[in-house]
Amino acid sequence: MSTPAIDLRAIYLARQTIAGLARRTPLIHSAYLSEQCQTNVYLKLENLQETGAFKLRGAANRLLNLSPAERQRGVVTVSTGNHGRGVAFVAQKLGMRAVICVPELVLPHKVAAMRKLGAEVVIHGPTQDDAELYALQLAQSDGLTMVSPFDDPYIIAGQGTIGLELLEDLPQIDTVIIPLSGGGLLAGIALALKTARPDLRVIGASQALGPAMHLSLQAGKVVPVIEEKTLADSLMGGIGLENHFTFALCQRFVDEVILLSEAEIGATMAFALRQEHQVVEGGGAVGIGALLHNKVAKLGRNVVVIVSGGNADMPTLMRLTAH
Ligand SMILES: *Cc1c(COP(=O)(O)O)cnc(C)c1O
Numbered sequence: 079m080s081t082p083a084i085d086l087r088a089i090y091l092a093r094q095t096i097a098g099l100a101r102r103t104p105l106i107h108s109a110y111l112s113e114q115c116q117t118n119v120y121l122k123l124e125n126l127q128e129t130g131a132f133k134l135r136g137a138a139n140r141l142l143n144l145s146p147a148e149r150q151r152g153v154v155t156v157s158t159g160n161h162g163r164g165v166a167f168v169a170q171k172l173g174m175r176a177v178i179c180v181p182e183l184v185l186p187h188k189v190a191a192m193r194k195l196g197a198e199v200v201i202h203g204p205t206q207d208d209a210e211l212y213a214l215q216l217a218q219s220d221g222l223t224m225v226s227p228f229d230d231p232y233i234i235a236g237q238g239t240i241g242l243e244l245l246e247d248l249p250q251i252d253t254v255i256i257p258l259s260g261g262g263l264l265a266g267i268a269l270a271l272k273t274a275r276p277d278l279r280v281i282g283a284s285q286a287l288g289p290a291m292h293l294s295l296q297a298g299k300v301v302p303v304i305e306e307k308t309l310a311d312s313l314m315g316g317i318g319l320e321n322h323f324t325f326a327l328c329q330r331f332v333d334e335v336i337l338l339s340e341a342e343i344g345a346t347m348a349f350a351l352r353q354e355h356q357v358v359e360g361g362g363a364v365g366i367g368a369l370l371h372n373k374v375a376k377l378g379r380n381v382v383v384i385v386s387g388g389n390a391d392m393p394t395l396m397r398l399t400a401h
Contacts, residue, residue, distance in 0.1 A: 089238035096138040125388025137164035139236030159188030161227035166197035206315040228262030241270025252378030258282035259313040261324035268331035283364035285310040312361030362387035
């Protein structure tokens, strides 16, 4: 199969493809953050997707672009939760087989959600890399199509549909802050926004414990990371030692990366619940955290923060909010 182009046209096509499956999420003004940062701050609420995270967009675009034969056989993927849940959701709608390989550190409530959607969940090995090797074996033995969580043109274009919505809802947008792990979310949104507005600033936000893309960007090449347990569980893991797309796109588009400590991520989850009345998971909170903790050196006049997911572990969120 030839590699499809990753461009604005691919993102418009993705929007048509996923229209019945992914929601158009609200963009809301944040009075508190606008006051604190002395500018206009808006939140793009991907925590309100039906599966609780934006990953549904990419998963829908990927699965709907399979050939009939591939669809018949099914898919396999590796996930710490949100991508697997997106794939499971779409596979159920399409009546397809989906196998999700997860590392042992995955949160139990995320596994339960995937099983509820009819996916076969296999817990394998301590790290995402271990789970990935197992998934590759399954792909071979069962003829399943491997669906990358981020390093795939259809996934990137699917996540990029968020950028189209932002251009329509806030045409004067000049800064975007995006949670960053493998870089599919950032690459897709940045591609849409920077094609329309080359001078727009793109800021990535990651956890300080094992920020794989940040370390790779600094090194100028893909570097492996040690996975560490973090409140931002959905940002854990490497960017793939054979990264094909997202590393180069992030090299092209990222203007700045902000790192957040565990204390800062926890405080931001509590802030989001108290002040914004949004349930936000750690990985979904890092963009807000970058503003809340005054970490961004240069902000424009119209700043959008991508709130990427809301699948928080409830006892953890309650504990954080009680302080
Ligand atoms: C996957 C995920 C991210 C990071 O997306 P990448 O495309 O891997 O950079 C951010 N937030 C949440 C909630 C996620 O599930």
